[in-house]
Amino acid sequence: MTNDRSGAQPTKNEKRAAAREKAQQARLEQKKKERRNRYLLQGGIILGILAAIAVVVMVVVSSIPKTYPGPANMLSDGIRIGAGFVAEPTAALQPGESPVASEPTEDSDVVDIRIYLDYFCPACGAFEEANNDQIATWVDSGAATLEIHPVSILDRASLNSQYSTRAANAAACVANYSPDSFFAYNSLLFENQPAEGTTGLDNDELKALAKEAGVAQLGSVETCIDDVRFKKWVNAATARAFEGPLPNADIERVEKTPTVIVNGTAYTGSINDPAEFAKFVSTQSGNAFTDEQKSTPSPSPSPSPAA
Structure with a gap:
């Protein structure tokens, strides 16, 4: 006689086994679900962190001044001005490059004047x-070239x-947009020089002097001033x-302003005695200016013959 349980109800043991199997399957599914949620959560956190890092990087990068x-x-590092107040054109100094000293003039009768100023x-x-008046006369007539080097040492004041x-x-x-206007602008900055211990001229006043x-290209100059582009x-x-070292000079470096160098020799005389400076220029030139240059109208003395 066979033991056929077809259609019979499951025994208690079979029910317990089935329940255990179902519970185990449920636990496996729950673990899979928890693992999946954990991965999603971790992935979301990582993506959030990466997004936050990206935002920080963008903010930092955008806050770094552009290198022009x-x-x-x-x-x-200076602009050289010659006859008729025409500036010598040169390329721009690229970031990381060293300045290139101006070439000495081919005419030995033309005096080279360099001024480092704030x-x-x-x-x-x-x-x-x-x-300024006598330097203007010499430069305009072609008797001298003037190279002006602006520096900044008095921001604290x-x-x-x-x-x-x-x-x-x-x-x-x-210098960048209208180099032939540089001598005039340089003169106006000193004619309107503010006193130390003040805020100085504001940008609108600097732009008004440029006008x-x-x-030329006044709009570009004004934007450049507002942006403090250079x-x-x-600073560099x-x-x-x-x-230092200073090129073509008998001094190693600038130690004060103004530093005035004429044909490679630093001027150490009175800063407010035009006759003394004129004599120094004449001495450094090695010869007197021509009669024609001497007769050029000027409210300040022209250089006298070397002693």
């Missing part, structure tokens, strides 16, 4: 007031307005001047 080349026409410096203002840097930047903007100087160049050029 130096101003055009100031490859030597537009907030009272001594620079005194030198400018005493000597401008009540946190960074006037020295802003003024040097404004001069660099003019008065007759700069701030990093001003200042460091180079004070660290």
Whole structure:
């Protein structure tokens, strides 16, 4: 007789086994679900962290000042101006490159004058007031070239307005966009030189002087002034001047402003005695200026023959 349980109800043992199997299957499914949720949660956290990092990186990168080349026409860290106040054109100094010293003039009768100055410096203002007219006469007539190197060492004296840097930047903007207006703009910056211990001229005033100087591309110059586009160049050029070595000079570095170098020799005389400076220029030139140059109208003395 066979034991056929077809259609019979499951025994208690079979029910318990089936229940255990069902419970085990449920536990496996729950573990899979928990594992899946954990992966999703971890993935979401990682994605969130990556997104947060990306935002931080974007903010940091956007806050880093853009690195621009130096101003055009100031490859030597200065702008050289010749006859008729026409500036010598040069390429812009690229980031990371070293300045290239201006080539000596081929005409030995033309005097080379270089001035390192800070537009907030009272001594620079005194030198400018005493000597600008006669320097203008020599440069305009072609008897001398003038190379101006703006530096920034007196920001601390401008009540946190960074006037020295802003003024040097404004001069660099003019050199870049309207180099033949540089001499006029340089003169106006000193004619309107603010006193130390003030905030100096604001950007609107610097832009107004650029307009008065007759700069070309005025809109570009104004934007350049507002953006302080050449701030990093001003800082780097200042460091180079004070660290040295200076090219074609009998001094190693700039130690004060103004530093005036004539045909490679630093001027150590009075900053507000135009006759003394004129004599020094004549001595360094090795010869007197021509009668025609002497007769050029000037309210300041022309150089006298070397002693």
